[in-house]
Amino acid sequence: MIHDHEAGVTATMTVSDMQERDARRFVENIEDMVSGSRPGDPTPGLDAIEGSDSSGTVYCVVGLGGSLLQVGIVEGWWDAVGPHGVAAAVLESLRFARDKAGLARIVLNHHGHSSAVSEPGYQTLFTSEPHRELPPYDSPDFPSELSRKVERAAQILANAERFARERDSGVRSEITGPRGLFRVVLSGFAVVGAAVSEQGLRAADGSALAADACDALLAARRRFEDGETR
Structure with missing residues (x-):
């Protein structure tokens, strides 16, 4: 020892x-x-x-x-x-x-x-969808980018929960x-x-x-x- x-x-x-x-x-x-x-x-x-x-x-x-x-x-x-x-x-x-x-x-x-x-790439942890900054709120792309960010967050949460279940199963x-x-x-x-x-x-x-x-x-x-x- x-x-x-x-x-x-x-x-x-x-x-x-x-x-x-x-x-x-x-x-x-x-x-x-x-x-x-x-x-x-x-x-x-x-x-x-x-x-x-x-x-x-x-x-x-x-x-x-x-x-x-x-x-x-x-x-x-x-x-x-x-x-x-x-x-x-x-x-x-x-x-x-x-x-x-x-x-x-x-x-x-x-x-x-x-x-x-080396550490995991935290920007893409639990998702293959890359992180993107939101455009200015008055940009014509703002609604679609905001929707995309919400969907990405939901995917991260779902994948994190699945990972935890499999890890601890x-x-x-x-x-x-x-x-x-x-x-x-x-x-x-x-x-x-x-x-x-x-x-x-x-x-x-x-x-x-x-x-x-x-x-x-x-x-x-x-x-x-x-x-x-x-």
């Missing part, structure tokens, strides 16, 4: 001994990079943050905001986690990579460095990667588990399995984003 007091806050996460050493080394390296720099100076190496599972044979790479970039399964995974445990190892490594990204943002903020990450669903090897289990929009198709799976399939896991997890994320914006 890590209690990080370096940045003036406490961040706690349960990890293996290997992951704890990795996280501490990661934070120390960022501290070294930013301690002698001025606020606003670029901080290299944080656009791709890697976190592995406790076996060290499965890893995920995320951006500073925690968005998934890559899944990797290296040689030795079959003996270390096997086909029964590899799906859980992927989710574990993704959580750990995102935990490290969170620690990075804490350290950057503490030293006055920007850790801004608890309905189980699965997203399978394009190769049919990896499945992500969702409850509403939340990832609650994963599984692999073990039939015919071989130790040599690590790269294909990793690519399928990445595609399935990204598809699950897109479902969440589509739920926000449709």
